[in-house]
Amino acid sequence: MSGIANYTDDDIKTLSPREHIRLRPGMYIGKLGDGTAPDDGIYVLIKEVMDNSVDEFIMGAGKVIEITVEGKAVTIRDYGRGIPLKSLAAAVSEMNTGGKYGSAAFEKTVGLNGVGVKAVNMLSSEFMARSVRDGEAHTVHFAAGIQQDDIWESGVNERTGTLIRFVVDEEVFGEYSYNLEYVETLIKNYTYLNLGLTIKFNGQSYSSKNGLLDLLNENMTEEPLYEPIHLTGKDIEVAITHGTGYGESYFSFVNGQHTTQGGTHQSAFREAIAKTIREFYHKDYDASDIRTSIVAAISVKIFDPEFESQTKIKLSSKQMDKRQEDGPTVRNYIVDFLKEHLDNYLHKHPATADILGKKIVESEKERKAISGVQKKAREIAKKVSLNNKKLRDCRIHLGDKHARAEESMIFITEGNSASGSITKSRDANTQAVFSLRGKPLNCYGLTKKIVYENEEFNLLQAALNIEEDMDNLRYNKIIIATDADVDGMHIRLLLMTFFLQFFPDVIRSGHLYILQTPLFRVRNKKETRYCYSEEERLKAVDALGPNPEITRFKGLGEISADEFKEFIGEKMRLDKVRMTKDDPIHDLLEFYMGKNSMERQGFIIGNLRIEADYVEELI
Incomplete structure (x- = not known):
């Protein structure tokens, strides 16, 4: 027992909410x-403040919100009712304090738990809240959640409303910087869901005239098969269309909150679409045939919604309004709405109904055509999964009810040497490794049959558990980890083509990443620096003094397991693979992965570049 640490009363600690x-x-x-x-948390903090300002708009107060991001400082000003002056300090600093606990002043809003803006305050090195009401103003300043001053003013010539300014604390977050594209996406989503709201971001105005229809048109990466169907009703709005590829893509919202992991409303929406379309055509279509290549959005408004966590990315509410015992469930409300309005739309628009019907029949034909090879491939995958030499799995997965489920990830690597280094240095709780034997097949232009005929693709699909849909995805991050050379880049492109072709919703849902690995190790006897670019290498050489040892990494297998821990741990650098409306996906795939070899050869020769200075330095 001598090796067991003592456990006494002194080990029991009570932390303040701030701590x-x-x-x-x-x-x-x-x-x-x-x-x-x-x-990332820095965007969640912006959203927590924005939610309060948008809630003011929802309640009919203030049609304009101004937000600026300058360096690390974020300022958000709304022209709502203003936080009650006497309660300002408590409202931004005392947990479980707020005006949204069953109050008639707020209904069907997002911020319900009295936590959001307090978390912003306590996680900021600088935080200022200012409320103006009818010429009276109250301002409070905090540092890391501790109040610094309290200023009252009268006779101020400012419009009623609230201003919050904060700088996220690097002591908690470490080094960070804002990607303004992510902030812009957040702002656009607010405007799609709140017609009449204008948000001014760094001087540029954003608003929407057509709600979810604008969102769908903005996010379609291909021409839709038919004009998107746009339906609105009390507390619900939907937009639906189909593309030509595979997978399903949904944008779902509750009270303006983007529920990126879906929940009861999204599940009901998927069910209702299949049910309504079956009944319209009077045919028992398979749900997968109906929803293949669908791109759709749903927004619902619920009184006092319940989410699975404070980040509010998955709805768990069953009832539209918990106050009404006999009120409709979320599922019934959505199913009934689509049964009436989607059915009516298809009857009134026969051209759309005809295109949709043909699309479903084509999907059905393809599914049946590959059913034989699919069955055989599933049997093989099931046998191999018991002893899958390509997969070194982790213990915790995305669907698990575990605090670390969101941390789950899988590295797709090339060859045994690379996978060996990652496997030895990984966190076996949350990090899995899938090893390719070499370059995978170029699947551009092929049908989904190849996913079942090609052993590696079939095993990868099985490892990710995405054959049916995204609901059972086993890892939050799918990370392509290839060598930093020409062959590694080629494998990266081949894998990206695989996902773009057959599982685009993996990318749309933000699950696919590229692992950045260091190109150079620069060291002397006292210090070692890993560099991810030529610029970082030059800085390291200057910092470490004359004649440091410089190693150029070409393959992941050259990096020892001990070194690799640093590159897949807290300091891991990842590039998210993203799809936007402005990306000519089809054209890019056609040029880089198509059969136009001579055209590509001419492009490569015409764009060769030799870094003379670097070559001279190495010589």
């Missing part, structure tokens, strides 16, 4: 991050 938020920020904002991912 707890700063010690365990993930419980309140999901994760920290450095700003390279759209769900």
